[in-house]
Amino acid sequence: MPSDFETIPRETGAADGAPPRSEVSLTINGRDWSGVIDNRVTLLDLLREEIGLTGSKKGCDHGQCGACTVIVNGRRVNACLSFAVMHQGDAVTTIEGVGRPDALDPLQAAFVAHDGYQCGYCTPGQICSAKAVLEEIAAGVPSHVTRDLEAPIATTAEEIRERMSGNICRCGAYANILAAISEVAEGAR
């Protein structure tokens, strides 16, 4: 979240009756992007419709499914629940910034190896979420199932399942997704 008022985007003078638009600048996958956009555009639709990064998915547009999960300033968010103009100056990582088909991130490769998907529609959100989950655990951020708040948190199946539960997979690949994340977590140890 922007902490000082200088980062609040400037609303541009909209024509009579026209919806307000604002200028916004942010960094997406390491590249600067700026433009003037309708204030109602979500971060998800900025990515998908304005910029053409369609890897982030729209499953519900109501923050219920997690398919739109992206990483903003190191934390995962539902891009559909966040207006783009709220992200002035933010650094956004989408699935396209995680890895490419010919240069997969280890987590993406683990999803392929463990068949951690079926239709693939929730997959970018699962992977972005999982990347953040591993960092949250490493940083000692507790979850509902963390028993000891003072000890280092172990990357257990229970912790991963709990933290990933905002990402629905209707194809039901959960067991394989868990295997993929666990493998990467073990490799990182």
Added chain:
Amino acid sequence: MLFDTPAKENPIDRAREVGQPRPRIDGPLKVSGTARYAYEQRDVVENMAYGYPLGAAIAKGRVRAIDTAAAEAAPGVIGVLTTLDVPRHALGPMNTAMLFGGDRVEHYHQAIAVVVAESFEEARAATALLDVDYAPEPGCFDLERVAREIVGQPFCEDDALVGDFDDAFLAAPVQLDVTYRTPDQSHSMMEPHATLAAWEGDELTVWTSNQMIAWGVRDLAAALDLPRDKVRLVSPFIGGGFGGKLFVRSDVVAASLAARKVGRPVKLALPRPLIANNTTHRPATVQRLRFGATEDGKFTAFGHESTSGNLPDGGPETATQQSQFLYAAPNRLVGERLGVLDLPEGNAMRAPGEASGMMALEAAVDEMAEKLGLDPIEFRILNDTQVVPGKDTPFSQRHLADCLRLGADRFGWGERASLPARRREGRSWIGIGVAAAYRNNLLMKSGARARLQEGGGVEIETDMTDIGTGSYTIIAQTAAEMMGVPLARVTVRLGDSRYPVSAGSGGQFGGNSSTSGVYAACVALRTRIAERLGADPETAVFEEGEVRWGNSAVSLVEAASGGEIVAEDSITFKGLGEKYRQSTFGAHFVEVAVDAATAEIRVRRMLAVCSAGRILNPVTARSQVIGAMTMGVGSALMEELAVDKTRGFFANHDLAGYEVPVHADIPRQDVIFLDETDPISSPMKAKGVGELGLCGVAAAVANAVYNATGIRVRDFPITLDKLLPHMPPF
């Protein structure tokens, strides 16, 4: 290629590619977000506009008028199309409710208008400005009322009546008479129905999300009164379907009509809150099961009656389908009744019929076993049959008993307490449950085009779809096996009506049928190649990138040096379906823990043993099964579309209100495939498995909950409120 005699040994039996655990060939695209789904087709058209639909706010009646002035004057709006602007259109044979057109409202959230604007936000905002004048009419939304009204009426079909059920049931020394209820369920696939429609003159192309390309072309052409050759349908990636995308839905028709009206390509996705009521669902059922048996546990009378409702002209949920085939009994009463409901259209959802039928049947069988004092596995095996009961048609293969016994051994069935509410760990009651799995094996004609490219690569084109099932990969494996090339040398192109018509994805027929079509095309291609080389097509061997015959060997690169070679064929199934009953079998095992104080149910482990012919790829097949097991947990414990019986709609119409399993709900899952092939099914000797994995899971969970607590819930889903008043003493 006509398949009318059992398959002999063929190149697939080499099993160098087919049957191997290959990762998905489309995997890198999916994990990197570069697989393009319908709404994401950006480069295919120019000047695209956004459509946004409006759903009817009444369940039944008429649209008198729609005032579009405010919407048309709203910023960015290009045009508005209402249902009053277009006549009712012709429906495909599988559709029941009108998709877009005319003044009749047949169900809640029926699409009645679409606003087209320069942006998504503008289209959505303007849709809210439409002012609709409705003439509502009363409707019937209560299945219980319908079931009471039509009780005792004739069945929709009466071909499963055998012997004299009534007398045999009355005379049986051990009887069970129970009624189970299964709720309306939503497919809730992750990708909403979406379409980009573009006209070029009188030719229409739709990029959409559809399981059955050729049905889609047929039905869209009919709806728009176009010749089929003027309609192209493209669906390379589909974000889940589960039957909800078998048929053309309102997004396709509305986007096409709107694009024609505004003269620009239009893309439109159904907003999530519209999907449950605008599209189709698995209909609720009321199922009465009556069993009569001898003291030693042989069925003498087997009764399974199911009632469901649907819109006028809709079909029943065929929940007794498996009951004709699963257990022996000399006297049988099996059938379905159908009443009229004015709820949204009921239609196919993953394993239509068996999914809800097995929920009730396999829980009732558990009750009967207990009544007889028999082990539930032994009781099922005791009533197993190798022929269709009452018809004596043999099953092509039937290894139900093997599945049950192997699963019992692997799962530790011996740990199960034979009496309920006996096993306690900490504050949890522990229970183990079993259910048989059964799903018919359907076969569909399927075609493909196979091309040996210059350079020696093999390309397959078919309008088959991959809805997450792994079609891309198993088709590539089939072509690699047949042509004797590595998997990496095969390119697979799917989901385009320009390619040969395939089986499509549904009814667990897609994998076996579509690869059989590819097999046929590859046989034709092998013949062409052999002919070019002067080899005998019958004896030429294709392996390691070469064609070998006699003392000769020519590489495929050389064979194609004179230009690419193309062949097309399809597989047609005939005869064996009548001589043999083709079915898939399995057994599901589930262990649950039920909190003694709160009645919270946690599934602790699951096992499926499946008998489904050759497994084409154990990685993707296993994923199909664990995914189905996950959906089965949802059926057992949480999934229910809540009917507002006053206003006539599903009230929990999004992914927050309609609960599906999440990561935390799903435990360790194991899958065992029996090592077998079924030459009666197809040249691939495979059968379907994607739906088998679902059939029986919910009953196994229910039986485990009963074993844990002694509480038998006959009204799915099994939620805490149904257990709490009856929990054993803490």
